[in-house]
Amino acid sequence: MYKILVLAGDGVGPEVVREGIRVLKKVAEMAHLVFEFEEAKIGGASIDAYGEPVTNEVLKQAQSSDAVLLGAVGGAKWDGLEHGKRPEQALLKLRSELGLYANLRPALVDPSLVHASTLKPEIIEGVDILVIRELTGGIYFGAPKGIEKNHDGSSRAFNTEVYSTFEVERIARKAFEFARKRKRRVTSVDKANILESSILWRNVVSEIGKRFPDVQLTHMYVDNCAMQLIRNPKQFDVIVTTNLFGDILSDEAAMLTGSIGMLPSASLGDRHALYEPVHGSAPDIAGQNKANPIATISSIAMMLRHTFHLYDLALCVEQAIQLVLKEGFRTADIASANGEIVSTSQMGDLIIERMKH
Numbered sequence: 001m002y003k004i005l006v007l008a009g010d011g012v013g014p015e016v017v018r019e020g021i022r023v024l025k026k027v028a029e030m031a032h033l034v035f036e037f038e039e040a041k042i043g044g045a046s047i048d049a050y051g052e053p054v055t056n057e058v059l060k061q062a063q064s065s066d067a068v069l070l071g072a073v074g075g076a077k078w079d080g081l082e083h084g085k086r087p088e089q090a091l092l093k094l095r096s097e098l099g100l101y102a103n104l105r106p107a108l109v110d111p112s113l114v115h116a117s118t119l120k121p122e123i124i125e126g127v128d129i130l131v132i133r134e135l136t137g138g139i140y141f142g143a144p145k146g147i148e149k150n151h152d153g154s155s156r157a158f159n160t161e162v163y164s165t166f167e168v169e170r171i172a173r174k175a176f177e178f179a180r181k182r183k184r185r186v187t188s189v190d191k192a193n194i195l196e197s198s199i200l201w202r203n204v205v206s207e208i209g210k211r212f213p214d215v216q217l218t219h220m221y222v223d224n225c226a227m228q229l230i231r232n233p234k235q236f237d238v239i240v241t242t243n244l245f246g247d248i249l250s251d252e253a254a255m256l257t258g259s260i261g262m263l264p265s266a267s268l269g270d271r272h273a274l275y276e277p278v279h280g281s282a283p284d285i286a287g288q289n290k291a292n293p294i295a296t297i298s299s300i301a302m303m304l305r306h307t308f309h310l311y312d313l314a315l316c317v318e319q320a321i322q323l324v325l326k327e328g329f330r331t332a333d334i335a336s337a338n339g340e341i342v343s344t345s346q347m348g349d350l351i352i353e354r355m356k357h
């Protein structure tokens with residue numbers, strides 16, 4: 001029996017998570033397993049109920065679960081809150097408290113959706129990139145940070161980009177290990193021509209790389225990488241990078257696939273794991289049964305693979321998604337001229353119907 005903590009959150013979070021849970025229930029039935037679901041509030045929903053984006057109680061629940069499934073957080077209602085109390089803080093707290101240092105964001109172009117991208121089909125056909133973003137260090141968490149007053153009454157604000165050897169070692173190791181299951185190529189992205197933290201990053205990644213002689217390692221500056229992702233995305237297999245660069249590049253990689261509504265993510269630590277769609281809470285379409293649940297359902301496939309080691313079932317979920325797309329069913333965000341538009345829950349139904357061993 002496995003325990004899954006469900007943090008649906010705000011906006012479209014609850015709608016897409018509902019479909020994810022239905023897929024997990026189907027998996028449980030197929031594999032004769034029991035998943036126990038525990039639900040709790042996160043983000044704006046938690047602010048409204050308890051006055052803070054995530055409570056200690058929820059952090060404890062997360063620590064005692066086998067996996068966490070998260071929807072999305074945030075919305076206009078909470079935008080005016082002071083910095084430390086905004087819904088996004090919940091994500092940062094979960095990441096750091098659970099030690100989720102490796103964020104996996106695959107950008108895989110589905111053959112049926114080649115025309116949904118803003119880029120030319122010949123550029124993106126066959127793109128299969130895994131962005132591995134360091135998630136608990138760098139400028140997101142570095143000290144000192146703050147906003148101070150200058151003598152003349154003006155202000156001065158600062159953050160610190162800081163990495164220690166062990167932080168780079170463990171994320172690099174993850175990147176090489178994942179590359180071994182793929183095309184055995186790692187591109188490490190940094191700004192080592194300017195930043196000291198990137199000089200350390202590059203040296204440590206190179207050192208770890210020596211232990212993986214079967215994996216080809218390339219270093220690339222972040223500005224060049226941003227350009228190469230648009231110019232020739234097929235050159236990439238695994239991209240490993242820092243927290244901030246990974247935040248930016250993973251959105252860029254996501255858009256290669258046409259819709260951010262398609263992309264799953266996994267945040268892994270040595271003991272815990274959290275799965276969530278890459279997209280946000282999309283308040284403009286919340287509650288309308290319009291959101292694309294595929295990112296969440298793909299995140300469930302990642303959960304089955306990385307936490308439960310149910311490789312066949314992960315594949316079964318992914319194949320069901322591919323099949324539904326091939327048959328022409330689309331949610332509004334990936335609508336095509338001849339495809340049929342379906343709702344969030346219909347998309348869930350269609351995928352579940354196609355799940356077969």
Ligand code: IPM
Nearest residue numbers: 088089091092246247250278
């Ligand atoms: C992401 C998001 C978050 C981040 C925000 C919402 C804190 O952009 O998961 O990429 O910057 O990490």
Ligand code: MG
Nearest residue numbers: 246247248251
């Ligand atoms: Mg982001």
